[in-house]
Amino acid sequence: MSFLAPLFFAALAAIGVPVLLHMIQRQRTEVVEFPSLMFVKKIPFHSLRRQRIRHWLLLLLRCAALALLVAAFARPFFESAALVAATGGSSEVVILVDRSYSMGFDNRWERARDAARQVVQRLAPDDEATLIFFDSGAEAANRSTTDRASLLAAIDGAELSARATRYGPALQLAQGVLEDSDQPLLEAVLISDFQRIGVDSAANTLLPPGTVLTPVSVSDDEPVDNISVTGAAVQRDFFSGRERAAVTARVANRGGSTVSGLQVVLELDGRELETREVDVEPGAAATVTFDPFTLEDRGMPVSVRVAADPLPHDDVFHFAVTPGDVVPVLVIGSPGEAEANLYLERALAIGTIPSFQVVVRSVDQVTTDDVAAATVIVLNDAGLPVGAVGEAMTRFVENGGGLLVALGERVRWPGDNLTLLPGPIDEPADRDGRGGTLGFVDYSHPVFEVFSTPRSGDLSAPRFFRYRPVNVPADALVLARYDNGDPALVEHSVGAGRVLLWSSTLDTFWNDFALKPIYLPFAHKLVEYLAAYRSPTPFLTVGQVLDLSEYPAAEEIDLASANLVVRDPNEDRVSAGGEGRVGFIDLAEQGFYEIRDTESGASEPVTVAVNVDLTEANLERVDPQELVATATGRAAGDRSVVADRELAPEDLERRQTLWWYLLIGALGFLATENVISNRLSRAELDPDD
Amino acid sequence: MATQVTTAPGARFIDPNVLARLGSIELAARFVVEGFINGLHKAPYLGVSIDFAEHRGYMPGDDIRRIDWRLFARTDRFYVKQFEADTNTNFSVLFDVSKSMSFGSRGITKLDYGRYLAACLSYLSTKQRDRVGIVTFDDDIVERVPPSAKHFDVTLHTLDKIEAGRPGALGPPLYKATEFFKRRSILVVISDFYEEPEKIFDAVKPLRFAGNDVIMFHLLDPAEVDFPYDDSTSFQDLETGRKIPVVPDKLRDQYRELVREHIQAITQLASQNRIDYAFMNTKMPLDHALLRYLMMRHKLTKVR
Numbered sequence: 001m002s003f004l005a006p007l008f009f010a011a012l013a014a015i016g017v018p019v020l021l022h023m024i025q026r027q028r029t030e031v032v033e034f035p036s037l038m039f040v041k042k043i044p045f046h047s048l049r050r051q052r053i054r055h056w057l058l059l060l061l062r063c064a065a066l067a068l069l070v071a072a073f074a075r076p077f078f079e080s081a082a083l084v085a086a087t088g089g090s091s092e093v094v095i096l097v098d099r100s101y102s103m104g105f106d107n108r109w110e111r112a113r114d115a116a117r118q119v120v121q122r123l124a125p126d127d128e129a130t131l132i133f134f135d136s137g138a139e140a141a142n143r144s145t146t147d148r149a150s151l152l153a154a155i156d157g158a159e160l161s162a163r164a165t166r167y168g169p170a171l172q173l174a175q176g177v178l179e180d181s182d183q184p185l186l187e188a189v190l191i192s193d194f195q196r197i198g199v200d201s202a203a204n205t206l207l208p209p210g211t212v213l214t215p216v217s218v219s220d221d222e223p224v225d226n227i228s229v230t231g232a233a234v235q236r237d238f239f240s241g242r243e244r245a246a247v248t249a250r251v252a253n254r255g256g257s258t259v260s261g262l263q264v265v266l267e268l269d270g271r272e273l274e275t276r277e278v279d280v281e282p283g284a285a286a287t288v289t290f291d292p293f294t295l296e297d298r299g300m301p302v303s304v305r306v307a308a309d310p311l312p313h314d315d316v317f318h319f320a321v322t323p324g325d326v327v328p329v330l331v332i333g334s335p336g337e338a339e340a341n342l343y344l345e346r347a348l349a350i351g352t353i354p355s356f357q358v359v360v361r362s363v364d365q366v367t368t369d370d371v372a373a374a375t376v377i378v379l380n381d382a383g384l385p386v387g388a389v390g391e392a393m394t395r396f397v398e399n400g401g402g403l404l405v406a407l408g409e410r411v412r413w414p415g416d417n418l419t420l421l422p423g424p425i426d427e428p429a430d431r432d433g434r435g436g437t438l439g440f441v442d443y444s445h446p447v448f449e450v451f452s453t454p455r456s457g458d459l460s461a462p463r464f465f466r467y468r469p470v471n472v473p474a475d476a477l478v479l480a481r482y483d484n485g486d487p488a489l490v491e492h493s494v495g496a497g498r499v500l501l502w503s504s505t506l507d508t509f510w511n512d513f514a515l516k517p518i519y520l521p522f523a524h525k526l527v528e529y530l531a532a533y534r535s536p537t538p539f540l541t542v543g544q545v546l547d548l549s550e551y552p553a554a555e556e557i558d559l560a561s562a563n564l565v566v567r568d569p570n571e572d573r574v575s576a577g578g579e580g581r582v583g584f585i586d587l588a589e590q591g592f593y594e595i596r597d598t599e600s601g602a603s604e605p606v607t608v609a610v611n612v613d614l615t616e617a618n619l620e621r622v623d624p625q626e627l628v629a630t631a632t633g634r635a636a637g638d639r640s641v642v643a644d645r646e647l648a649p650e651d652l653e654r655r656q657t658l659w660w661y662l663l664i665g666a667l668g669f670l671a672t673e674n675v676i677s678n679r680l681s682r683a684e685l686d687p688d689d
Numbered sequence: 690m691a692t693q694v695t696t697a698p699g700a701r702f703i704d705p706n707v708l709a710r711l712g713s714i715e716l717a718a719r720f721v722v723e724g725f726i727n728g729l730h731k732a733p734y735l736g737v738s739i740d741f742a743e744h745r746g747y748m749p750g751d752d753i754r755r756i757d758w759r760l761f762a763r764t765d766r767f768y769v770k771q772f773e774a775d776t777n778t779n780f781s782v783l784f785d786v787s788k789s790m791s792f793g794s795r796g797i798t799k800l801d802y803g804r805y806l807a808a809c810l811s812y813l814s815t816k817q818r819d820r821v822g823i824v825t826f827d828d829d830i831v832e833r834v835p836p837s838a839k840h841f842d843v844t845l846h847t848l849d850k851i852e853a854g855r856p857g858a859l860g861p862p863l864y865k866a867t868e869f870f871k872r873r874s875i876l877v878v879i880s881d882f883y884e885e886p887e888k889i890f891d892a893v894k895p896l897r898f899a900g901n902d903v904i905m906f907h908l909l910d911p912a913e914v915d916f917p918y919d920d921s922t923s924f925q926d927l928e929t930g931r932k933i934p935v936v937p938d939k940l941r942d943q944y945r946e947l948v949r950e951h952i953q954a955i956t957q958l959a960s961q962n963r964i965d966y967a968f969m970n971t972k973m974p975l976d977h978a979l980l981r982y983l984m985m986r987h988k989l990t991k992v993r
Contacts (some may be wrong), residue, residue, distance in 0.1 A: 030922055035789035035799075035913060036883040037926045037933055039947040043940045 004075035004653045011070045015063045058680075061673035068666035076662070077653035090126035092144065092181035094174040095119050095151075098192035099158060100135040100165040101313040101590075102616050103218070105193070105226075111218040112191045113155050119189050119216075120151045130177045131155065134170030135163035136543045136613070144181065162313060162542040162590040164613035165192070168201030171631050178208045184652065186211040193219035196622040197615045202630055213632050215624030225255030227262065228314035228617040229304050230285065234321055234538070236352050237292065245321050246292035249304040253280035254618065266290045267303040295323050298604040299536075299553050301592045314617035318592060318609040319538040322553060325354035327531045330374035334382045334410045335362040340507045341380055343514035347523040354533055356524075368392040376530045377401065380506055381408030384417065394419060398495030402530025406502045407468035408509065420499050422476045422492035426469040428510075429486070435463035435511070439483030447479060447489075447500075447525045457521065462513035464488075467504040498530055539609035540587055546608060548576070548583040554595060554606045559583040563598040569610070744768040779836035779872055780814040780821045782807040782844070783896075785880030787827040787857020788928045794912035795972060802971040803879040803908050804848050809979055810877055811848075815841045823847050824869065826862030827855040833866075836874065856928035859884055859892035867895045879906045881913075883928075886954040890962055897964055904965040907955065909948075911972045916944045 003009075034040075097116050103109045116131070123129055131141040131154050141154035167190075178186045186208060194217050207213060228251070235246040247266055253259050259280045266274045273293065280286045288304075299322040306315050329348055333341045341360050348356035361370055363382040371377065371392045384390050397403050397420060405411075405421065409428055418424060437460050443452035451457040459480075470487050472478060479500075480489040492499040504510045506523075513519055527533075534552045548554045557564065559582050566576045569591025576585055576595070585593065587610045596605035653659075747756060747767035755769045784807055790800040811821045815838075822836030823844045832851070834843050859880065870876065876896055882889050882905070897903045911917075918937040925932045952968050959966035969977065 030920075031925045031932060032918060032922055032935075033792070033927050034924045035792040035881060035910070035927050037924055037929075037931065038883050039944050039951070040924060040933060040935060040940065042947055043943045 001076055002079055002649065003071075004077065004649060006074055008070055008074040011073070012067060014070075015066050058673055058677055061669050061676070065666045065669035065673065068662045068669065072659040072662035072666065075653050076658045077649065077656045078658075079649075079652065090124060090128070090183050091185040091187050092178055092183035093119070093123060093127055093129045094132060094177050094188040095129060096132045096134060096138075096170050096174060096188060096190045096192070097155070097158065098135070098165060098170075098190075099133045099161050100195075100198075100616055101160060101162050101612055102165060102193055102195055102311065102619060104160050104313060105219075105224065105311045105619065108193055108218045109160055112216075113158065115191045115216045115218065116155045116189075117152060119191075120148055120155070123148065128181070128183060130174075132170055132173055132177075133158055134166070134173075135161045136166040136169070137163070138170040138173040140173060140177070143177065162588065162612050164543070164616035165195045165198035166201040167192075167198045167627065167631075168203075168205055171202050171205040171207065175205060175207050178211055184656075188213045189216060190214070190624075190627070191216040191218065193217065193619070194621050194624050194627065195616070195618070196620045197618055199622050199627055199630065202627065205631060207632050211632060213628045215628055217621075217624050219619075219621055221621070224311075224619055225257060225259075225309065226253075226311050226314070226617060226619060227259060227280070227306050227309050228252045228254065228614060229264075229306055229317040230314075230614050230617075232302075232304050232317055232319055234319075235292075236295075236324055239292075239294075243295045243323055244292040245295050246289060247302060247304065247321075248287055248289040249317065250285055250287050251278060251280055251306060252285040252617075253282055256282050258282055263307055264288045265305045267305060268293060269301055270303075295321060297323055299607050301607045301609060311617065311619070313590060313612045314614060316590075317539075318590070318611055320536075320553070320592075320607050320609045321538070322536045324352050325533065325536070326357050327354045327376065327527060327533060328357045328359065328374050329376045329378060329527055329531075330366070330370050331358055331360045331378045331380055332363050332366050332382050332385070333360065333380045334408075335364055337362075337381065337410070340408070340505065340509070342507065343519065344378065344380060344506045344523055347520045348527060350520065351524060353535055354528070354531075356527060371396050375402065376404065376527050378404045378406065378506075378527075379411075380406045381410050383410075383412045384414065384420065386414075390417075394494075397497035397499060400496035400532075402497060402527075402532070403494075403499045404502065404526055404530055405499065406504070406506045407470075408505045411468065420492070420494055421470075422490045422499070422501055423470050423472040426471065428466050429469050430466050431464060431482075431484075435465040436467075436482045436484060437461075437463065438480050438488055439485070440478075440481040442479045445479050445491075447522075447529050450521060450525060451518070457518040458516075459518060461518070462511055462516050464504055464511040464513075466510040470501060470503055498532075500526060500530060502526075539611050542587055542590055542610055542612050544587050544610075546585040546587055546593070548585065548595065551606075551608070553608075557595060557597050557606060561597050565596050565598055567594045567596075569593065743771050745771060778819050779870065779874035780811065780819040781836050781870065781874055781876050782811065782821075782823045783863065783866060783876055783878045784823060784825045784848070784851070785827070785857055785859075785878075786825045786831055786851050786853050787880075788853050788855060789857060789881055789883055790908070791853035792910055792913070792927060793971065794910050797971060798853075799881055799908045799910055799971055800851070800853050802969070802975075803906070804851070805975055806906060806908075806969070807877070807879060808845055808848055809975055811841060811844050813979060814875075819875075824862075824866050825851050826857070826866070827853075828858040828861060830862050830865055833869065835869070857883075859889055863892040864895060867899055870896070870899060870901055873900045874902070875904070876901045877904045877906060879908060881909055882907050882955060886951065886958050889955060890958045890964075893964060894962055897962055902965075904967065905955075905959060907952070907966065907968045909968070909970055911970055914945070914948055914970060916941045 095116055097112055099109070103112060120129065126146070128144045128146055129151055130143050130145070131151050133139055133141060141158070142150055145151065174188050178188065188207060188211055190213060192215075194215070230250045230252045232247050232249045235248065237244055237246070249264060249266070251262065251264060261277050262280055264276050264278055265272055274290045276288045276290065278286045278288050299320045302319055302321050304317045308315055331341050331344060338360070345358050345360060348358045359370060359374070363385050366385055366389050368389055371389060374396075377393060377396065385393065393403070403420060407425060411425065413421060413425055415424070441448050441451070441459050443449060448459070451459055464482060467482065467486065467488070470490060472487055472490055476487075477491040478487045478489070479491055480487075482488050486503070487501075488503055490501045490503075492501065504513070506514065508514050534550075536552050540546060548557060548559055559576070564576050566574050566585055568574045569589045574585065576583060587593065587608075590610055590612050593608040593610060594605040595608065744757060744760065745768065747769050751769050755771075757768050757770045760766075760768045784803060786800065790803065791798050793799060793801070807823065811823070814821050818838065820836040820838050821841050821844050823832075823834045825831040825833075825847065832847055834840050834847050857880075859882070863878075878893060878896075893903060893905065916937060921934070921936045923932045924935045956966055956968075
């Protein structure tokens with residue numbers, strides 16, 4: 001215990017005054033010497049000493065009253081949180097309710113809401129409570145309120161989300177609320193099914209010292225049966241000139257018993273297309289391949305669904321199937337050197353996402369129409385065409401087209417038109433012996449990014465025997481260099497377009513790159529980069545934010561349009577971003593979002609498939625005490641080590657108001673003393689009483 | 690003195706305060722005893738001889754010198770004269786000189802009163818040719834004068850110089866004193882007997898069981914009997930020094946009742962143990978004590 005004004009204790013000296021007077025009085029009393037007090041002592045105690053005891057009692061009462069008065073003025077307070085609790089301090093209670101979709105299992109959600117209501121009903125009148133609903137994010141429904149009705153209303157109105165469990169954001173929000181609180185006692189109640197997959201996010205969160213975190217589990221210890229559709233792959237092919245897609249779905253059984261004859265349904269655009277049956281062993285997965293269907297020009301919403309179980313969110317998997325993209329590529333070679341294009345042409349002929357439509361022309365045959373039809377132009381050991389075609393190519397690049405310049409011995413570039421090149425080109429340079437290799441590669445560039453991880457292709461394997469040195473400025477973007485430092489691949493921006501300069505040939509004349517396995521993906525990445533190609537996204541996950549400006553299927557939509565309509569899977573209209581966030585959609589529901597510009601006249605909307613986070617389907621539990629220990633830094637229920645909060649002494653004293661109780665105690669003592677002294681006085685006046 | 694005694698009825702009851710002013714113990718004892726004996730001539734106990742006891746028939750083996758020839762002349766039978774055995778007996782005073790005996794509310798303390806009483810009895814015994822001695826004690830033997838025909842002066846001297854100083858206890862000194870009296874003796878115990886009656890007789894009974902004749906003189910000051918105090922004040926025990934706040938008005942009656950019960954219990958136990966007991970209030974004249982002593986002797990005469 002501490003005191004805010006300990007100097008008041010000097011007044012305790014006043015207690016000595018009545019004692020001193022009493023002692024002085026006793027010294028003045030005459031003592032009668034008597035031979036023996038044997039008989040006096042035999043007389044019953046109360047008749048002999050009653051008055052004396054009562055006087056001592058009065059003295060004690062007066063001294064106690066005075067001491068309590070002094071203590072009250074000294075303004076005492078407890079510094080320990082445990083003692084604060086004993087004195088009945090009010091609390092800041094944070095109620096964390098898990099609303100991730102795994103809480104939809106069986107009746108967990110109702111049990112969680114009941115538990116939250118019970119916590120609210122147990123709150124003391126002065127307690128402040130904050131209600132937080134959390135999944136992968138966290139949201140405070142009420143913040144530090146004493147209004148029980150609003151808390152209960154928020155609990156009644158709460159709904160499950162389609163998101164996964166992450167304890168980190170919820171605990172961080174609770175941490176902020178508790179740290180901002182000026183209540184002497186801090187408490188958090190975590191109501192959840194305690195899935196293990198959400199624990200890792202809580203690793204870096206520590207609730208304020210002194211917080212008592214109470215876990216309330218609404219899940220059962222018994223293993224649960226749960227079937228999930230964990231994914232789908234699309235195999236494309238062409239039949240009678242039409243592109244077809246065959247869907248293969250993966251079904252996982254997370255329960256403890258074999259599921260036989262499980263019906264797996266393929267739905268296309270909301271209509272059931274095909275049903276297959278499959279047996280799934282416990283703890284295993286099975287695949288189901290459906291018959292191929294013909295694709296349309298638009299993106300088609302496809303779902304794979306299994307029979308509903310206690311956790312329905314993971315029983316369906318949505319995705320969109322779009323027609324395969326085609327990238328037109330114009331390859332311009334030197335006259336009579338068709339072999340030089342062989343390797344590149346063959347490499348680009350392979351591939352479906354995207355597929356490349358290659359047109360080969362010699363430099364003297366190429367037309368402006370060819371240029372206009374292309375997305376990417378490759379100058380393969382050929383100089384810039386002269387005349388209108390050359391100008392068209394320059395405009396093509398400046399308007400956003402992609403140009404790959406592969407240098408060989410036949411390249412003659414006009415010295416007065418270096419717009420499309422990063423620098424002047426020198427005569428061929430030879431490498432002796434076994435030739436040179438690539439000594440530096442910028443793996444952060446999209447062209448080389450796929451080769452950055454181990455076993456993703458050995459760029460040091462190709463041997464280069466001859467190349468054309470390029471005099472690039474110091475600030476040029478060199479993506480690859482030979483082992484002697486000369487540039488191998490240089491990027492150059494022209495207007496809105498991109499130019500890549502490859503300083504050796506694309507066939508086997510100056511190097512053996514075309515013979516290496518890495519040649520094909522390298523050629524694809526070169527062209528995809530120059531075409532600014534983005535692969536379609538079959539589905540997104542609940543909790544992600546969809547940026548329409550980056551979404552390939554939504555390229556045609558005018559984001560600034562006032563008639564942009566976005567509907568969620570429940571057919572409810574949702575915002576496509578507010579001020580400063582035009583084109584951003586928060587994906588909160590599982591299913592298909594439809595995005596339509598009503599003014600553009602487009603008949604078909606853009607469909608975005610959204611699935612739940614399937615990690616949430618893993619219902620494995622974590623010991624709630626483990627999570628408590630992580631969040632508080634101590635074992636659950638351990639209140640003995642509750643650290644003291646760093647509140648100012650004035651705040652502690654003001655909240656505890658112990659002086660008030662001391663004052664009441666002092667008044668009680670004085671009243672008792674008054675009653676006793678009155679009785680004594682009456683007894684002295686009337687000895688017969 | 691004798692005139693004073695004879696001319697004024699009751700004057701023989703000499704005020705102990707007057708005795709106290711005489712100064713000399715021997716003079717005071719003589720003053721009392723002589724006056725007392727003079728008065729005895731008119732007392733109802735005349736004819737009690739302390740020399741002759743009785744006649745009995747001669748039995749073979751008796752000393753023929755004890756045959757009363759005059760009686761033989763009148764009766765023509767042999768009778769033997771028997772004399773009192775206490776003639777030339779031992780007489781000792783066991784005098785309590787504990788601190789409580791120094792109390793006196795009326796000018797004379799219990800110690801002084803007992804001092805004169807012991808002197809008188811010793812003088813009386815000396816007159817009867819008894820051997821006199823004294824033992825003073827508090828919680829132990831303080832001084833001892835063995836009984837002897839020549840020890841009257843020593844006894845008086847001892848009485849003259851005693852002072853009360855220490856707390857007293859009856860048991861230990863009286864147990865020890867039991868060893869002093871090998872012959873049958875008359876033992877006079879003078880004390881204020883501030884102990885429980887059972888304890889008192891636990892201490893005194895061994896003297897009696899050793900064949901001695903024991904007389905207990907219980908001395909109390911009038912203030913100890915009547916408790917005449919008025920003001921609420923602290924009372925201090927003279928022996929222990931303990932102080933107790935006392936409201937005399939509230940406990941006077943209870944006190945008197947306790948004292949009365951105490952005396953009654955001692956009287957009863959004394960009777961049961963064939964010990965003579967005399968309660969003496971120090972405001973009473975000394976010859977009461979002497980009278981009590983002679984009555985004791987008279988009873989002894991009758992017994993034998």
